[in-house]
Amino acid sequence: MRFNIEELEVLFPYPSIYPEQYAYMCDLKRTLDAGGHCVLEMPSGTGKTVSLLSLIVAYQQVQPEKRKLIYCSRTMSEIEKALAELKALMKYRTEQLGYEEEFRGLGLTSRKNLCLHPSVKREKSGSVVDARCRSLTAGFVKEKKERGEDVEMCVYHDNLDLLEPHNLIPPGVWTFDGLLKYGESQKQCPYFTARRMMPYCNVIIYSYHYLLDPKIAERVSRELSKDCIVVFDEAHNIDNVCIESLSIDLTEDSLRKATRGVNNLDRKITEMKSTDAEKLQSEYAKLVQGLQEADEARNEDAFMSNPALPDDLLKEAVPGNIRRAEHFVAFLKRFIEYLKTRMKVLHVISETPPSFLNHLRDLTFIERKPLRFCAERLTSLVRTLELTNIEDYQPLQEVATFATLIATYETGFLLILEPFESDTATVPNPILHFTCLDAAIAIKPVFERFSSVIITSGTMSPLDMYPKMLAFSTVIQQSYTMTLARKSFLPMIVPRGTDQSRITSAFQQRNDPSVIRNYGNLLTEFCKLTPDGIVVFFPSYLYMEGIISMWQGMGILDTVWKYKLILVETPDSQETALALETYRTACNNGRGAVLLCVARGKVSEGIDFDHHYGRTVLCIGVPFQYTESRILKARLEFLRETYRIKEQEFLSFDAMRHAAQCLGRVLRGKDDYGIMVMADRRFLSKRQQLPKWIQQALDDKYADLSVDQAVSAAKAFLREMSVPWSRVEQRGVSTWDAEDLAMHKAKQEEEMIRMLEEEAQNGGGMVEVDEYGGDDLDEVMADLDA
Amino acid sequence: MCPVCKSARYLNPDMRFLVNPECYHKMCESCVDRRFSQGPAACPIAGCKRTLRKARFRTQTFEDIKVEREVDLRREVASVFNREEDDFETLQDYNDYLEQVENVTWNLINDIDVEDTRRKMDAYKEENRRQITRNHSNAAQEAISRKAREEEDHELTRLRRADARREDELERQEKSDARKGIINKLATTKGDAASIAREGRRAELKKSSAQRVALDKKRDGDVFAAGTENGDAGSGFTFKGLKKRVAPPPEKPYDPYGGWSAEKEYFSQQDFYDWDYLSNARTDPRHSAGGYDINDYCARALCDAFSGFGVFIEDEVSGRDLGSTPSMATTAAAAVGGERVDAKMEDVF
Ligand code: SF4
Ligand SMILES: [Zn+2]
Numbered sequence A: 001m002r003f004n005i006e007e008l009e010v011l012f013p014y015p016s017i018y019p020e021q022y023a024y025m026c027d028l029k030r031t032l033d034a035g036g037h038c039v040l041e042m043p044s045g046t047g048k049t050v051s052l053l054s055l056i057v058a059y060q061q062v063q064p065e066k067r068k069l070i071y072c073s074r075t076m077s078e079i080e081k082a083l084a085e086l087k088a089l090m091k092y093r094t095e096q097l098g099y100e101e102e103f104r105g106l107g108l109t110s111r112k113n114l115c116l117h118p119s120v121k122r123e124k125s126g127s128v129v130d131a132r133c134r135s136l137t138a139g140f141v142k143e144k145k146e147r148g149e150d151v152e153m154c155v156y157h158d159n160l161d162l163l164e165p166h167n168l169i170p171p172g173v174w175t176f177d178g179l180l181k182y183g184e185s186q187k188q189c190p191y192f193t194a195r196r197m198m199p200y201c202n203v204i205i206y207s208y209h210y211l212l213d214p215k216i217a218e219r220v221s222r223e224l225s226k227d228c229i230v231v232f233d234e235a236h237n238i239d240n241v242c243i244e245s246l247s248i249d250l251t252e253d254s255l256r257k258a259t260r261g262v263n264n265l266d267r268k269i270t271e272m273k274s275t276d277a278e279k280l281q282s283e284y285a286k287l288v289q290g291l292q293e294a295d296e297a298r299n300e301d302a303f304m305s306n307p308a309l310p311d312d313l314l315k316e317a318v319p320g321n322i323r324r325a326e327h328f329v330a331f332l333k334r335f336i337e338y339l340k341t342r343m344k345v346l347h348v349i350s351e352t353p354p355s356f357l358n359h360l361r362d363l364t365f366i367e368r369k370p371l372r373f374c375a376e377r378l379t380s381l382v383r384t385l386e387l388t389n390i391e392d393y394q395p396l397q398e399v400a401t402f403a404t405l406i407a408t409y410e411t412g413f414l415l416i417l418e419p420f421e422s423d424t425a426t427v428p429n430p431i432l433h434f435t436c437l438d439a440a441i442a443i444k445p446v447f448e449r450f451s452s453v454i455i456t457s458g459t460m461s462p463l464d465m466y467p468k469m470l471a472f473s474t475v476i477q478q479s480y481t482m483t484l485a486r487k488s489f490l491p492m493i494v495p496r497g498t499d500q501s502r503i504t505s506a507f508q509q510r511n512d513p514s515v516i517r518n519y520g521n522l523l524t525e526f527c528k529l530t531p532d533g534i535v536v537f538f539p540s541y542l543y544m545e546g547i548i549s550m551w552q553g554m555g556i557l558d559t560v561w562k563y564k565l566i567l568v569e570t571p572d573s574q575e576t577a578l579a580l581e582t583y584r585t586a587c588n589n590g591r592g593a594v595l596l597c598v599a600r601g602k603v604s605e606g607i608d609f610d611h612h613y614g615r616t617v618l619c620i621g622v623p624f625q626y627t628e629s630r631i632l633k634a635r636l637e638f639l640r641e642t643y644r645i646k647e648q649e650f651l652s653f654d655a656m657r658h659a660a661q662c663l664g665r666v667l668r669g670k671d672d673y674g675i676m677v678m679a680d681r682r683f684l685s686k687r688q689q690l691p692k693w694i695q696q697a698l699d700d701k702y703a704d705l706s707v708d709q710a711v712s713a714a715k716a717f718l719r720e721m722s723v724p725w726s727r728v729e730q731r732g733v734s735t736w737d738a739e740d741l742a743m744h745k746a747k748q749e750e751e752m753i754r755m756l757e758e759e760a761q762n763g764g765g766m767v768e769v770d771e772y773g774g775d776d777l778d779e780v781m782a783d784l785d786a
Numbered sequence B: 001m002c003p004v005c006k007s008a009r010y011l012n013p014d015m016r017f018l019v020n021p022e023c024y025h026k027m028c029e030s031c032v033d034r035r036f037s038q039g040p041a042a043c044p045i046a047g048c049k050r051t052l053r054k055a056r057f058r059t060q061t062f063e064d065i066k067v068e069r070e071v072d073l074r075r076e077v078a079s080v081f082n083r084e085e086d087d088f089e090t091l092q093d094y095n096d097y098l099e100q101v102e103n104v105t106w107n108l109i110n111d112i113d114v115e116d117t118r119r120k121m122d123a124y125k126e127e128n129r130r131q132i133t134r135n136h137s138n139a140a141q142e143a144i145s146r147k148a149r150e151e152e153d154h155e156l157t158r159l160r161r162a163d164a165r166r167e168d169e170l171e172r173q174e175k176s177d178a179r180k181g182i183i184n185k186l187a188t189t190k191g192d193a194a195s196i197a198r199e200g201r202r203a204e205l206k207k208s209s210a211q212r213v214a215l216d217k218k219r220d221g222d223v224f225a226a227g228t229e230n231g232d233a234g235s236g237f238t239f240k241g242l243k244k245r246v247a248p249p250p251e252k253p254y255d256p257y258g259g260w261s262a263e264k265e266y267f268s269q270q271d272f273y274d275w276d277y278l279s280n281a282r283t284d285p286r287h288s289a290g291g292y293d294i295n296d297y298c299a300r301a302l303c304d305a306f307s308g309f310g311v312f313i314e315d316e317v318s319g320r321d322l323g324s325t326p327s328m329a330t331t332a333a334a335a336v337g338g339e340r341v342d343a344k345m346e347d348v349f
C-alpha cells in the first residue's frame, strides 16, 4: 500500500497497516527531519522492522544526499530477518514504481559465518577463523607470493582484486544466503565483498558490536559518514552491551598466556633482527613520526583491535621509550609482572584508575603515557613481525587493551580484584575485573558522530532511563500502545497462592516450602489448562535449580509430567538448543511441553515462542540482578553519583525490562494470543514500570489475583480465544487499509484545525499535553499499595 | 625450597624468602639471619662471590627475578634522568630523550658496556646536579599535592554517599509517616475512603518533591563548603593544575580593566564648581540617595569639553576621505577644541 506522511510518499509492502505502525513512522520522520536522536518503544509483534525500513528507505530515496542507513540488531537471526524484510520491501517498491531503483543493501557478519574457504570455514571458533583467514590474505603474504615464495593464499580473496572495487556485487539486497551463493558461484569471498562494499551501500545491516565495540568499530565502521541514520533495534539491553564492550577480565591463566606471548614476540624480534633488521628499522622510523603515519596501511587486514582511541593519540608520536621493539617488549613484560604481583593479594581490592596508575609508577616506573599507546604499539609490532598465528597473542592483546583503557579514562571505570571465586572458597582463583561503569563511554562516539540515532525496542520503559544512562538528548521519546480488535493477550499479576499466602522469590522467603508449593501449584494448574507450549522464567539458574529439586521432592514434577514434557535451559548453549528443538517437536505433535528457563538467559532474549509454541508465560519471581556482586554495586554507586539514578530505581528498572522481555516472548503478532502471568508479590508495586502496551492490557481486576482466580481467568480467556474469529474483524480497528488511513488523516487534520482555532480564540500558546503527567502520582500510589 | 639450607616450604609454611639486590640470589630468612648477623659475608650460593650485607636483604616483589632486578636498575636511572616533558622545546626532543634513557637502562639491564654507561651516567649526574635536585623536589611536591587531591576527592565522595543515604532514609520515613497519617485519618474521620487516601498521597507527593529540592540545594552547599575548607587546610598550598616548572610571579591584585586607566589628560577637575544650576542638585537628597555623585557629572562634562584635544587633525583628514559621517558628540568636541568641525574622534567608549 502506498500513502503519504506529510509530503513523503511511503511504500509499505503490505496491503494494510497497523495504526501504531503509522504513528511510529510519523515519529521517525519527525526525528529525521529534526535531525536528532530518539527513543521509541513499540510493542513486540507489530512489525517494527518493516515500518522502520519502509519509512527510512522512502526517506532516503527522495533525499538528494542519500543518507545511508545503518541498522544494528542483536542476533544473527534478527539480522537475517531484517535483511529478508528489506529484500521484500525493495521488491515491492520495484513492482509499484515500475522500475528498479539503484539500491544496495548488505548485511555483515563475522568471517565464521561468511567464509567459503574449504578448510578455514570448518574451524569451530570464530577467532581461529579470523586468524587463519588473515594468514591467507594479509598484505605481506601477498608480497611473499609475488617474490615467488611458496605460500598458500585464499583464492576467494584474490579474485576480489580482479573486480572493480566499487562494484564487487550487483546492486540489490543480498541476504547472507544469497551472498554466500553468489560468492560460491563467482568464487569470491562474501565476507570481504560485504566489507569492501560498505561505503557503496544504501543500507547496512549488522550487529551492535560493529558500531559499539570500539575494538571492532575502529576498523569496520570508521568510514561511515556523519549523516548516516543509525538504528539500534532490540536495544533494551544496549547499556549492557556498551559496558561489556569496554570491560576486561584478567585471570592468572590469561596473564601466564600473555607472558608466553611476550616471550614469543621477544624471540621473533631477535630472529628478525638477524634476518630482516631493515623492517624493524623502518617501523621505528615511522613511529618517530606518529602512529598515524605508521598506520596508513591500516585497512581491512588490521586484525588486532584497539580500544576507543582519542584522535589526539593517533596524531601524536609514540613515546620514545617504547619506540624500539625490544624496549616495548620489555615494557610489556614489566607490566605483566606487575599485574601478576597484584593478583597475589588475598583480599578484595577496588581501585580507581588514577590510584592504580600511581601505584604502578611507584613500583615499576611505568608512566601513564606509554601505557596509553600500548594497544596501538602492539598492533604495529605484530604487523611488522608479520605474525600469522594471531590467536596465540589474544591474551597479550587483552593486556595491552587493558593498559590503554586504564591510562585513557580516569573516571567511569573501576578495577576490582576478587581473589576468591566465592565467599566460602579457600583456594584463591583471582580475577581482576576492569569494569566499565559508564555505558555512555562506549556509545558516546556514536552519538557524537551521527546526527540521527534511533533506539528502539519492544520493552524500553521507562523511556527516560536510556537518555539518562547513555547521556544523550532526544528529539522524541515515545511509547506506543497496541491496538487490538479483541483482547488477544491476558496479563495477570498473581501475588497470592491458593491459600492466600503471599508468594515471592525475595531472598528471605525463597526457600519457604509454602511459597514453593504455591509456585508448584501454579505451574501444575497452568500446565493443565494451557494447550501446547508453556514457558516458565526464573530469576536465576541457582534459584531454578533449587526450586526444581524441591518440586521433585514434593511430587509436583510428576504431576506436571502427566500433562507436559518438561525441558530445562542450561548455561550450555548446545544443550539448550537441543532442549528447544525437543520442545518445538513436542508442541508440534500435540504432546505439549513446558520449558523452564532463566530470565537473563539466552532463551529470554532471542527465542520467539509464537503461536502454539507459547500460549502461556509464567514469570516466577521478579528477575532482580544478584545485588551482592561487587561489579553491580560499583555500577549502582556510579549511576547514583553521576546520573542521579537511585539504586532501587535502577534495579527495579532492570528487573522489569527483563520481565517484560520474558512476557513479550509469547506474543509475536496480532493474530497470536497468549497468557502472561507475573507471579510475585513485588510485581504489584512495579506495575507502572511495565511497557505501556502491557500496562494498558492489564485490567485492574486481573492485577491482584490468587492462583485459583488466575486459573479461572485464564480458562475464560482461552475459551474466548477458541471462538472462531477472522481477520476481517480487525479491519479499521487494529489494521488499516488505504481507506482507513485516509479517514484517519482527515480526522487528524480536522483535529488540528480545531486546535488551531481554539488556540486563536484563547490567544494563548499551545497547551502542552503531558502524557506522563500522571505517572509520578501513580507510582506513589502503587508504592503505597505495596 | 631454600637453596642454602634445603628446607622446604611444606615443612615450614611460614618460611619467607629474601633476596639481596647485590646478586639476587634467593634464600630463606633463617639462613640470612644465620649467615649475615655477624656482619657482611660472602653469598653462600656456589659460584657467587659477592659480599652481602644483612640490611639490604628484602622480600621479592616480582615473581620474575629479572624484573625485580630491572626495576631496581630503573629506580637508579630514574633518579638521575628525571627530566619532564616541559623541559623540552618539542615533543620530538622529549621522545628522543626518553629513548636515550631507555637505551641506558637497557644497557645496564643486559650488561652491555656497563662500565662505559655508568661512567657516562655519573658524568651526567655531576653536570646536571642542580637540575636533578630541582626536578626531584618538583616531583615530591607534585606527589604531595596529588595526595591531597586524592584525599579531598575521597572526602567528597564519602560526604556524597552519606548524603544519599540520609536522603533515602528521610524519604522512607516520610512515606511511612504519610501512610500512617492516612490510616489514622481513615480511622477517625467519616467519609469517602478513596478520596482521603488520594488526598493523603497527593500531600505526600508534594512534600517529597519539596524535600528533594531542599536536599539538592543543601548538597550543593555542602560540597562547596567542603571544597573550600580543604583548600586552605594545612600549610602546603594545593592548587590544582599548578604549573610546576617556574615559580609563578607573585599575583597582582586583579585589575578588571586589564591595565587600562581613565587618567584625565587634558584637564584637572576641581572639587567644587560654583554653578547655580548644580547647587540645587548637590544638596537635594533625592539625587544623592540614589548614589548619584555630582562630581561624576562634572567629570563627564569636562571630558566632553576637552577630549577634542586628543584629536590629530592630519590623521582625521585622511580618515575623512574614506567617507566617515561625523556624529553629534564628536562635532561638539571638535568645536570645543576650536578646530575643524568635521574632524572625527575616536570613540573611547
Ligand atoms: S578470504 Fe574469505 S573465503 Fe578466504 S579465508 Fe578469508 S573469509 Fe574465508
Ligand atoms: Zn635456608
Ligand SMILES: [Zn+2]
Residues within 6 Å of the ligand: B023, B024, B025, B043, B044, B045, B048, B049, B050
Ligand atoms: Zn649470590
